[in-house]
Amino acid sequence: MTHDVHIIGGGLAGSEAAWQIAEAGFRVKLSEMRGSGDMTPAHQTDGLAELVCSNSFRSDDADRNAVGLLHAEMRALGSIIMAQGDVHKVPAGSALAVDRDHFSAGVSAILLAHPNITVVRERVDVLPANGLTIVSTGPLTAPGLAESIGGATGAAALAFFDAIAPIVHHDSIDMSVAWMQSRWDKGETKDYINCAMNKEQYLAFHTGLMEGEKTEYKEWENVPYFEGCMPIEVMAARGVDTLRYGPMKPVGLDDPRTGRWPYAVVQLRQDNASGTLWNIVGFQTKLKHAEQVRLFRTIPGLENAEFARLGGLHRNTFIRSPELLDPTLRLKSRPHIRFAGQITGCEGYVESASIGLLAGRFAVAELRGETLAPPPVETALGALLHHITGAAEAETYQPMNVNFGLFPPISGRTKKADRKLLYTARAREALAGWIAA
Template sequence: MTNHDIHVIGGGLAGSEAAWQLAEAGFRVRLSEMRGSGEMTPAHQTDGLAELVCSNSFRSDDAESNAVGLLHAEMRALGSLILREGDAHKVPAGSALAVDRDGFSAGVTAALQAHPNITIVRERVDTLPAEGLAIVATGPLTATGLADSIGAATGAESLAFFDAIAPIVHFDTIDMETAWFQSRWNKGEGKDYINCPMDKEQYLAFHQGLLDGEKTEFREWEKNTPYFEGCMPIEVMAERGVDTLRYGPMKPVGLDDPRTGRWPYAVVQLRQDNARGTLWNMVGFQTKLKYAEQVRLFRTIPGLEQAEFARLGGLHRNTFIRSPELLDPVLRLKSRPNIRFAGQITGCEGYVESAAIGLLAGRFAAAELAGHTLAPPPAETALGALLGHITGAAEAETYQPMNVNFGLFPPIAGRSKKADRKKLYTARARAALTDWLEPA
């Protein structure tokens, strides 16, 4: 570390963003990434930095009435590398920001490799650095050695939940005589999703197939680990009731089957996964079904009878620390203040949220290296609301992964319509961010 000002451990979205912010501030960064050193995680497939392992969507890009869209806007205002490359590798997805996952990762990797202040080292780090500033952004799949070191430093066990990966289908194997292009309510370009319709009989048979299908067996240490509600395996949703999927990822509202002119009984949607449009992922179809069972069952979906899969669904255990108890307001570990944490290991959920906390960790560390203190962003901003949830607003005993949402923001005074209230949140956030960036 003698040739570097700070050590960033982990080259996912959070670590990549943190390294970029520090390097842009003029500080020398050692960025350690385990993948590429002969090591791999259960979820990754490449050694690319900021690889997307589940969906290719950064969710809504609407900064006027959506909390994650507001977070996008705030990160762009702060020079986010992740949002820059997301915008550069955007693929059609209605009002959402979805990306070509390979192009996006390659873009982030190239930017970090080219930066004169960043040295990328392919290595596994097994212990927390004893001295010098460091940011731990190893994500929810932190290697055992480092996880043990974190446990020793915190004196508390990490929490855990399961996360699941959705399948990806080759476009040229989808039957477009049955399926059709349409966004729900024709939002965005109006043709950003492929829709596979089901009648009642087909849906009920599919639902039963999910219940009966052979699932991945849990290891002993994985038992009794809760799922994260925002990434629930589809067969677990099916267990909650026969109509749960029809009110969730398979809801047919706002989608007119061109063959009938009516909404189907249920719909399976696919979203473009790469810039060429050759790969499409099954929206909301993260699963723990065994591979052979996935192929058999998903080929019963109308339009996917001959589907070929570029990737099948999977399941892995994610871990995160009890951040509200362990971290201070600028993401330092209270027991080891030379160490900051960032990304999903802090308990934030989602690509954008992970990158946002990496951005803040990088900026807080840069300020410390420069000899001054950077105040946390106001709670009225998306960045501040998310940070506040992680570092103290949430109850430590019941802490669970959380996406950014307006429920994390200070409430708006008075009563107003739901749509108006969202706009009030975003207008207030923009003003608060401006004041934070340009203090009087």
């Protein structure tokens, strides 16, 4: 099949871009190297839109949370990623978490069956010289293509570390010690497994993190960590109580044995629909595997834990998007090429997919001979796009999740408690106007 747009990379951004373009009636060639004999250091399958790290799309609260607002905006624009996320969700309180295997299988089945999409299992090592192209190879771009991108941009890609959390078999968790509860009892059900620690246990665990043997990455020295996915031992090094104000915070969780908040809590979130696998929330790590098993089995309730996957760390790359891309994600030096997803420097599953959605819609407009204005900066989509393509200083540009700090401030004096509601109300009105236009 001849094609109108060539998409390189079948992750969340590439899958979303392909869907948007194909649904508009144009033909897509989607190149994905997994399944051709190549594999990245982090992926485990050849499925499209595979979730590599967490299984959570984070908060689904569209009234008070920026990522929840982004969810709502993507749903309004017919996102396949959000539609399949909703189909394959698993309990996670006020968050949207999915069965990662069923989710990927659902996206794959729909795209593979679409008459306007041809999926080709191949590794692309050189940027196409012509033809509308979307590069959505993500932060694990193959070396050959990364070199070609470097040649086209005139600047070497930046890099940062991203980490993976371990996954535990449910039947190995001691539920006579752990208990089910969502923080502050949010959501209709008790969606998290909680393992409480007293002060002595927490301090011993902290010492174990600090002293545990870690994997070294000497060839990647001076590569920064992404703040939103930082190894737990790196957080621990910032201070003895840092974890108690981060992934191990006990607030809003009542230990049924005492009726009080514990000193610290380790939470696990359901990772698949059948509830047989649970990931340890916020426990991304570069500890060596044997050290992880030893230390994590000191957590009350996990003394006999069996791990389906242990934590890991990989190097991610992204481009200086504010310097290199125009407001519609086109590479200024080669405007037939757009970039989408995490390679642009957005961070997070939903953020990656949302930039794929926009890249797809910009490509559709170009194919139609039309001009599509970027979404208003008052929306979550517009605020994230503005950050990527022009708001940040290129020299200090770092990956970022969507957050209200990217939005224009609310004018006038407002109560802090009302500010998030004002942001989301303003965003809904702005998005409705953009869609209507």
